[in-house]
Amino acid sequence: MQNTTAVVIYTKNYCPYCRRAKEFFQSRGIAFDEIDVTHDPEGYAALKARTGHMTVPQIFIRGEFIGGFSDLLEKFRRGEIQLPQ
Secondary structure, three states: OOOOOOEEEEEOOOOHHHHHHHHHHHHOOOOOEEEEOOOOHHHHHHHHHHHOOOOOOEEEEOOEEEEOHHHHHHHHHHOOOOOOO
């Protein structure tokens, strides 16, 4: 998988935490690629197998799996992740 941006968010269209994750990056002016797996059960199954994470959003920064929205906020607050410019 090759993306043009440093942030990739896997989402489902009905997920409130997905919306919050996107708003987090948008409010900071950080571009991201969104991959909607709402109607892609095979892609979603492969993603879950890859990360071991069973829910969305699934957030990657510079190819590193960060976790979901709560994980993102916690790591950001602790200074454990550097956001792209």
